[in-house]
Amino acid sequence: MARLGGKKALITGAGAGLGAQIARRFKQEGAELVIxxxxxDAARKLARELGGIGIAADVSDSNAVREMFARVESELGQLDILVNNAGFAFKPGDQETINRVNEVPLKQLAELEAGGPVQTHLDLTVDMTDQDWHRMIAVHLDGTFFCSREALKIMNPQLSGCIINMGSIMGTTGGMGSNYCAAKAGILGFTRSLAREVVSRGIRVNALAPGFIDTELTEPLVAARTLIEAQTPMRRFGDRDDIAWAAVYLASDEAKFMTGQVLSPNGGYVMSQ
Ligand SMILES: NC(=O)c1ccc[n+]([C@@H]2O[C@H](COP(=O)([O-])OP(=O)(O)OC[C@H]3O[C@@H](n4cnc5c(N)ncnc54)[C@H](O)[C@@H]3O)[C@@H](O)[C@H]2O)c1
Known part of the structure; x- marks a missing residue:
């Protein structure tokens, strides 16, 4: 099947994890890729493996994003699908946050089991630096805005296109860091607003809100994993295809009546609507 045959797609943060798997499935379904x-290194390596163009750019840098889309327009002349996927949850080397996210919920449970009260606290926000806050918002929320704005310059005159933004269940439930959850919640609001704005141009905008999926991003969740699996009705983390196939669906014409929606493969962790 070629559910994305003839379509040209740009996926951000596609050098690894969910973005890379989305790229593989898009390719399998016939899309031409910008990675x-x-x-x-990561962008070029996957572009060599799958065919297509690899472009290094930090999505939080509006000039770099502008240059990337200018290249897309001049080399492809068209853009049908944008996946705003680039992101991170833990800053490299932030062992203190990783330790707290892993250990505090288990310590609190043990304290409750011993008759309470809870005396161990997460305290992530009170210890968060300005830089930790701004970098998280910059990559996820600014990046989604910068890339969408440039993509629309190509999609608007086409009167067609599809944007998929990577949210998270954390944007709805909270958990992990408040900076991560604020960014993800912002992405869901941005998705709904943009969907209403560009619907008259034949452009669809939707979000994915994955639950816990096995990638490098969730690797640090070692001690917390058992607790998360216990809270997930399917009792497991998702795999990359659980998200990649949902992205294929949203990008395809099968989803032609879908806009402003949040699709959330999460093993039942959150059930809604
Ligand atoms: N893995 C999960 O459980 C999970 C759950 C919900 C949402 N998400 C979201 O899915 C997206 C992908 O996560 P993943 O699990 O594949 O993570 P990952 O760490 O495996 O891959 C993220 C990729 O994004 C790239 N990247 C990071 N910052 C970037 C930037 N500023 N500009 C361009 N590229 C950048 C990284 O180099 C990496 O290749 C993220 O937005 C993440 O928040 C992941």
Missing amino acids: NDISD
Whole structure:
């Protein structure tokens, strides 16, 4: 099947994890690819493997994003699908946050089991630096805005296109860091607003809100994993295809009546609507 045959797609943060798997499935379904990542090596490597163009750019840098889309327009002349996927949850080397996210919920449970009260606290926000806050918002929320704005310059005159933004269940439930959850919640609001704005141009805008999926991003969740699996009705983390196939669906004409929606493969962790 070629559910994306003839379509040209740009996926941000596609050098690894969910973005890379979305790229593989898009390719399998016939799309022509632009692979973006902040890592030049990762972007070029996957572009060589799958065919297509690899472009290194930090999505939080509006000039770099503008240049990337100018290249897309001049080399492809068209853009049908944008997946705003680039992101991170833990800043590299932030062992203190990783330790707290892993250990505090288990310590609190043990304290409750011992008759309470809870005396161990997460305290992530009170210890968050300005830089930790701004970088998280910059990559996820600014990046989604910068890339969408440039993509619309190509999609608007086409009177067609599809934007998929990567949210998270954390944007709805909270958990992990408040900076991550604020960014993801912002992405869901941005998705709904943009969907209403561009519907008259034949452009669809939707979001994915994955639950916990096995990628490098969730690797640090070691001690917390058992608790998360216990809270997930399917009792497991998702795999990359659980998200990649949902992206294929949203990008395809099968989803032609879908806009402003949040599709959330999460093993039942959150059930809504
Ligand atoms: N894995 C999960 O459980 C999960 C759950 C919900 C949402 N998400 C979201 O899915 C997206 C992908 O996550 P993943 O699990 O594949 O993570 P990952 O760490 O495996 O891959 C993220 C990729 O994004 C790239 N990247 C990071 N910052 C970038 C930037 N500023 N510009 C361009 N590229 C950048 C990285 O180099 C990396 O290749 C993220 O937005 C994440 O928040 C992941």
